[in-house]
Amino acid sequence: MKKVNFRQGMTFKEIGEQMQSYVTAYWKKTLDDHQEAFLKAFPEMEDATYGLYLDKLLPPVFESLEQSGFITIQDPRKGDFFIGKGLNFRHSMEKWGAENCRSRVFWAVIGDQQQKPIGTLLFDFFHSHAGFDVPLAPQIYTLEETERDRIVAAVKQIKET
Template structure:
């Protein structure tokens, strides 16, 4: 099976999951919150097993082989603040003869402060089927982060909100800021007008430069600004 074909299989499964994750969350929220109070993050594992069940049933009905449920060892969680941690759980999918054809990845966002799902989970496909290569692929943010897809967020719990007078921050990066650092001209002078213009462009919209870091042969600029009032 080619990667585009496997991608299409996973895209169909997204439709199934788009209904199941929310219905299980709404129907069993109180129970899951109670589990979280007793056992912490295990509550999310229970939720995952329940809303992924229809996905695995669909795969099986189409003749594929996949080990369902939730296995913490087949997942990685390295990203985000405690209020919105990102965990990627993977499932190697095999054809009817047991040959691996690709890996289905479940991307789940969750809170460590309380049972809360900040945004909708997402399914995507990977070509890699061996653990080391799966982990390496997921370590590349461009594999997990899709700027071109809409993000469905859930309302914040009241105790997650900032108190009056407090301010949160939002952050952004510019990976092309180094393009504004020109070398010496023919007259031996270094000019910074393009950098001034770029920084002023960010500042015009309330962004403050926090830091610059060299990475991968480029210079990455980090900006922050206060979150708008709710």
């Protein structure tokens, strides 16, 4: 698997570009490599099966970020559900698209070595509610905003324009 090349001194935009490059290279391969297991799990687990998929796809990204001195600022609460080693389900919205191509946007605030927020990564994940399918490659966006209300407003602006 391709290593994600994060390093200190990268701009936040470069971090997003590296993440998009990795996701573009591996979203379909990850889906194909584990398709049988996902299809088998879907009747019982339904949408939670997409968490299994993201648990296969995303850990190398968040591990590389951490190894490069960046952190995800999570403010975890009791009952939070984490996916792919860096996405908190509570930090997501889903309300766009048809049943066979829904869009759920996750966000992760990223901090530097001093744990100072440097920006927010948006992870736009397309999936089906009609059966297990990831019809499109996830899209990565970067935001300067790091406050929840501003992140939510930016997500709505991106998805609704």
